[in-house]
Amino acid sequence: MPESKPRFSKPMAFFWLLRLNRTVMVATITGAAAFTAGAGVARSLWMTLAGWCLAVGGFSLDFYADRDLDIRGPRAEIRHNPLATAPSLRRQGWLSL
Amino acid sequence: MTFIAASFVVTFLIAPWALLPWGIILAVIVGLALHLFETPLARALTLGLLQALYALVGAEAGRLSLGLGLLAGMFFFAMFGGRGMIGIRDFPQDEVTRVQTLPKRYGAKRTAQFTAVNLLISYALSLAAYFTGEFSIIYLYLDLAFIAIGLVCAWLFATRPSPKLAYVLTMVFMMGEGFLICLAMILGSL
Numbered sequence: 548m549p550e551s552k553p554r555f556s557k558p559m560a561f562f563w564l565l566r567l568n569r570t571v572m573v574a575t576i577t578g579a580a581a582f583t584a585g586a587g588v589a590r591s592l593w594m595t596l597a598g599w600c601l602a603v604g605g606f607s608l609d610f611y612a613d614r615d616l617d618i619r620g621p622r623a624e625i626r627h628n629p630l631a632t633a634p635s636l637r638r639q640g641w642l643s644l
Numbered sequence: 645m646t647f648i649a650a651s652f653v654v655t656f657l658i659a660p661w662a663l664l665p666w667g668i669i670l671a672v673i674v675g676l677a678l679h680l681f682e683t684p685l686a687r688a689l690t691l692g693l694l695q696a697l698y699a700l701v702g703a704e705a706g707r708l709s710l711g712l713g714l715l716a717g718m719f720f721f722a723m724f725g726g727r728g729m730i731g732i733r734d735f736p737q738d739e740v741t742r743v744q745t746l747p748k749r750y751g752a753k754r755t756a757q758f759t760a761v762n763l764l765i766s767y768a769l770s771l772a773a774y775f776t777g778e779f780s781i782i783y784l785y786l787d788l789a790f791i792a793i794g795l796v797c798a799w800l801f802a803t804r805p806s807p808k809l810a811y812v813l814t815m816v817f818m819m820g821e822g823f824l825i826c827l828a829m830i831l832g833s834l
Contacts, residue, residue: 572822576695576719577702579826581659583715583778583833584706590658594705597654598698601666604648605673612677 560629566606574599655701662704665697672697684731684746692724711778715829718769725762726817728755729801733810756805760798767791770825774832783832790824797821 577598581591607630614630648670655662672690675681681690699716700708731738731745732752738745746755771791774784797813 568818572818573695573698575823575826577698579829580699580702580712580715581705582702583829584703584708584712585833586659586702586706590705591702593654593658594662594702597651597658597662597666598701600647600651600654601669601701602698604645604651605669607647608673608677612679 563629564607564610565603570599570602570606573602659701659705662701665700665704669694669697669701682744684727684744684749687744688724688727688746691727692720692722695723696720709776709778711773711776714769714773714776715825718766718773718825721762721766721769722817722821725759725766726814728759728762729810729814729817731755732805733807733814735807752805756802760802763794763798767794779829779832780834782834783828786824786828786831790821790828793824794821 574595578591578595581594582588586594610628610630614628652663652666655666672681672694676690681687696716696719699712699719703709703712703716728746731747732755734745735747735752738748746758750758767790770787773779774787793816797816801809801813
């Protein structure tokens with residue numbers, strides 16, 4: 548099957564990697580749980596950040612693991628994997644993945 | 645790895661005990677990346693487990709209580725069942741791939757029933773959390789709204805499951821219901 552053409556510019560690929568539609572919810576759950584547990588505002592915000600970073604890292608790892616699969620066939624149309632479709636990111640192993 | 649390392653450092657500095665659920669999350673994420681959980685139920689279980697573990701990571705920054713444990717269970721069942729909704733939403737695309745999903749294995753109707761039952765369990769757990777006495781009446785009001793919206797959505801989905809409806813409902817759950825229960829947790833514990 549033919550390889551898909553790159554569809555993301557580098558900034559766009561970075562933005563897509565953040566998966567804000569999912570990671571914000573995960574971060575909110577982590578932060579809300581911390582606040583509910585009596586951690587206070589500052590510590591809860593730090594835990595929100597920790598949860599968000601872990602979620603972004605997790606989704607990026609998933610993208611990285613599937614970068615070769617997601618470049619071909621129907622998966623290329625479905626997954627919108629920036630690590631599969633942005634050649635510069637693939638070359639550099641960008642985001643230190 | 646940059647984001648994961650940053651998360652590790654922050655978690656270690658703020659709540660070292662949270663590294664236990666944090667490590668389990670990382671193990672599940674690595675397992676998913678290595679395609680170790682490819683069966684439909686395993687995928688649903690990991691999704692539910694991840695949400696519950698994220699709640700526990702946050703809870704370890706303070707005092708883990710029965711109410712928070714019930715809410716972690718609520719997140720587990722909501723997302724465990726939510727996987728069925730996602731499977732029906734993505735069914736037209738998944739048909740042309742080899743990915744195994746709940747609707748492909750068990751059919752749309754049984755998947756919708758599976759989702760509805762899990763959502764009902766999650767609503768029961770969210771209500772049970774109030775009766776631990778750890779939350780104020782504000783939590784109850786918001787939780788009742790959360791349950792009412794959720795029951796309507798679950799009933800709609802169980803009676804006429806379709807990718808289009810699943811698309812709309814996943815938006816309702818991700819953007820609306822998720823934030824509503826988090827707001828209930830925060831305001832209810834003030």
